[in-house]
Amino acid sequence: MIEKNYKEDFPLLQTNKTIYIDNAATAQKPAVVIEAEKRFYEESNANPLRGFYPLSLAATEAYEDARKVVRDFIHADSEKEIIFTRNTTESLNLVAYSYACSHLKAGDEIAVSIMEHHSNILPWQMAARMTGATVRYLNCEKDGTLTDETLAAGINEKTKLVAIGQVSNVLGCVNPIKKISKLAHAVGAVIVVDAAQSAPHMPIDVKDLDADFLAFSGHKLMGPMGIGVLYGKEALLEEMPPFMTGGEMIQSVTTEGAVWAELPHKFEAGTVNAAGAAGLAAAISYINKIGFETIEQRELELTRHAMEGLAKIPHVHVIGSEDPANHTGIVAFTIDNVHPHDVSEIMAADGIDVRAGHHCAQPLLTYLKVYNTTRASFMFYNTIEEIDAFVETVANVRRRMGYGE
Numbered sequence: 001m002i003e004k005n006y007k008e009d010f011p012l013l014q015t016n017k018t019i020y021i022d023n024a025a026t027a028q029k030p031a032v033v034i035e036a037e038k039r040f041y042e043e044s045n046a047n048p049l050r051g052f053y054p055l056s057l058a059a060t061e062a063y064e065d066a067r068k069v070v071r072d073f074i075h076a077d078s079e080k081e082i083i084f085t086r087n088t089t090e091s092l093n094l095v096a097y098s099y100a101c102s103h104l105k106a107g108d109e110i111a112v113s114i115m116e117h118h119s120n121i122l123p124w125q126m127a128a129r130m131t132g133a134t135v136r137y138l139n140c141e142k143d144g145t146l147t148d149e150t151l152a153a154g155i156n157e158k159t160k161l162v163a164i165g166q167v168s169n170v171l172g173c174v175n176p177i178k179k180i181s182k183l184a185h186a187v188g189a190v191i192v193v194d195a196a197q198s199a200p201h202m203p204i205d206v207k208d209l210d211a212d213f214l215a216f217s218g219h220k221l222m223g224p225m226g227i228g229v230l231y232g233k234e235a236l237l238e239e240m241p242p243f244m245t246g247g248e249m250i251q252s253v254t255t256e257g258a259v260w261a262e263l264p265h266k267f268e269a270g271t272v273n274a275a276g277a278a279g280l281a282a283a284i285s286y287i288n289k290i291g292f293e294t295i296e297q298r299e300l301e302l303t304r305h306a307m308e309g310l311a312k313i314p315h316v317h318v319i320g321s322e323d324p325a326n327h328t329g330i331v332a333f334t335i336d337n338v339h340p341h342d343v344s345e346i347m348a349a350d351g352i353d354v355r356a357g358h359h360c361a362q363p364l365l366t367y368l369k370v371y372n373t374t375r376a377s378f379m380f381y382n383t384i385e386e387i388d389a390f391v392e393t394v395a396n397v398r399r400r401m402g403y404g405e
């Protein structure tokens, strides 16, 4: 495999020879994305959705065109269902403040998987505190599996909202969203899908998943930082109150109150990140050009190669599934008696960028009794040679820390 050198598309990877395998934290940006953002400021910069002069109309067009690209990317019915936010975190908080706080009450339950990123835990803890509802955690098996028994017990007649990641940012496992949304809907609950780690790696069809809400960040799928997406079913978004109030999200304002703007603008208060949206649209077009089939195949091959290499090294333990296909390019591991911060410093000394720590998933690591790991995460633009260099450094960590082997 790996005929084309995709790194050529990424300016940073041309000028900086680092081995960047911290893609789950944020992805590198291809030139087409950087150019799209630059082009907005060079050719269309004005405040979108406000002026009637040509520049403002051009800015509005760039912003609204990007929304249509996102709509098609996740197969939503309407651009009214696509809300631009800053990131996944803001998208999930929007649902928590606007939907959960206005729909939940004491005695209700919010079902949250134990493997969630803090961004998909803390908003629900907050909503529970504000409404009197309870957060109920769905514990997973060591490989990330949520068993039928766990799901049946955790999603019950008290459940009003289920919050679940499509892919764990630590285990890399893919959760069965379609099945979980059926279970949620059977008890009258809504399902909120955190797609931060899935959107860059696999096709998403919100209708097929029957997701009520789905959130992702532009920066993890090679778009700019500061632009994110919340998808919501139109009927739900229609009846939800705004999350933030201010300019551009109203039809009219009096000294007593306001009539809110139509969707999606009701949820986009203040000046929007139009350049970021244009960059995100360029990232999606870039992904579409390569195709998820190629992306998935390359990332699986890289992951398999890494896991096979790590499996041969004594004292190294990969967490999660044994099947590389259930890792979505994410390989978190421990090395006996070496702290992940030391591992990542040794990696950095060899020019390899990985993440160390709890990966904003402390409840999962506490539950798994692992506490800290080193995480490598691959994208299709990584190469087999880079994986070999990574495995070789891992193989030498203990020796470099002063252990015999």
Ligand code: PMP
Binding pocket: 024, 025, 087, 088, 089, 090, 117, 119, 120, 165, 167, 168, 169, 194, 196, 197, 217, 360
């Ligand atoms: N959910 C998951 C699964 C993530 O991996 C991340 C980012 N690490 C987030 C949510 C939060 O994304 P952001 O910081 O872009 O809001």
